[in-house]
Amino acid sequence: MREAVFVRRRAPTWRALEALLDADGPDPDALADAYVRLGDDLAYAKTFFPGSAAAAYLNDLSAQAHAQIYRNRREERGRLVRFWTHEVPMAVWHARGALLASLLLFVGAVGVGVVSSRGDATFVRLILGDGYVNMSQANVEAGDPFAVYKDARQLDMVLGIAFNNVRVSFLAFAGFFPGVPVPGASVGTGWVLVTNGIMVGAFAHLFAAEGLMGEWLRVVMIHGTLELAAIVIAGGAGLTMWNAVFLPGTYPRLVALQRGARRGLTIVVGLVPVFLIAALLEGVVTRRTEMPLWASLVVILGSLAALVGYFVVLPALRGRARSADRGLPESRGDGAGVRGSTPSAPSIPATP
Secondary structure, X not given: OOHHHHHHHHHHHHHHHHHHHHOXXXXXXXXXXXXXXXXXXXXXXXXXXXOOHHHHHHHHHHHXXXXXXXXXXOOOOOHHHHHHHHHHHHHHHHOHHHHHHHHHHHHHHHHXXXXXXXXXXXXXXXXXXXXXXXXXXXHHHOOOOOHHHHOOOHHHHHHHXXXXXXXXXXXXXXXXXXXXXXXXXXXXXXXXXXXHHHHHHHHHHHHHOOOOHHHHXXXXXXXXHHHHHHHHHHHHHHHHHHHHHHOOOOOOHHHHHHHHHHHHHHHHHHOHHHHHHXXXXXXXXXXXXXXXXXXXXXHHHHHHHHHHHHHHHHHHHHHHHHHHHOOOOOOOOOOOOOOOOXXXXXXXXXXX
16 A cells, blocks of 8 residues: 555544544543554554654654553542443443343343243242242242242341342353353353343242232332343443454454453443342342332332433433544444544645
8 A cells, every 4th residue: 555545544533533632631432442543553654654754643643642641640520420420321332232132132031931931840940949949839828929038137138139249240241150260251141141031030930820920020120120130231241341352343352352341340330339229129128028019110110210211321322422522433333532623733644
């Protein structure tokens, strides 16, 4: 490729990076993405056009970008607020495809659990264990089918549930096979989603077979709405991380893994309030099975509205707003960039 053709093709990307450097508080992900791409262009120019104006310009631009990214500065005020209101929603927006895949996989597994339980009476015992099934049936016969939520002290139950929720969600994120201390990549994440989905399906059928499906939804989904959503979202975060290894795009696989891991971990950290609230509901509210239907619906629908608002609506608003306000062309679903005027120095080499 001739130098003039190279400059003409890549100039829009360089101008977009100049605009980022000139902007007040540029988006860190967009700046890092542009810097990585600039490094590729600089290496190409030094290899095929050594000593050229293009190589000198790219070297100067790379130095400016490096200084902008790695300079030491005090942490801005409101950093924690920005994390919850911008960084987590943007990470969810970038991972929306993986999150949808995680949801479909989990719902499909729940369906498998229900259908398998209907077709084979021993399937529920295979999945949940004889002890749990016998206990549940004894509770049903005693007229208190959800007595299991009343057995432990509230504080102990809340702490235990919170720990278990975090454990399962991190398993879904990291993609570890249960009992095997080796990452299974996206296959492991899928395995955690499928096994938990089948378990939920078998659990639901256990009560549906007793004519208690309505009661199961009214009681269990008080905490289950948040709990199951957390598993699905953590699974989507895991798919985002591990799929970056198999589909790195223009990045080296290690760089793609680092980017995917950072994005996935941001989502999982954003789930911490969901873990805690779900544990609180299960340990304190779910045990009150005598609650009227309207009270249960308030909790369930309120939880669902909060999930949709934070993990669907807000990410969509943030993502579309940034796509409209930034000038960098959307790449790998990032939609990063800033619209702005091109700085006068350093200038892009003119093409003959």
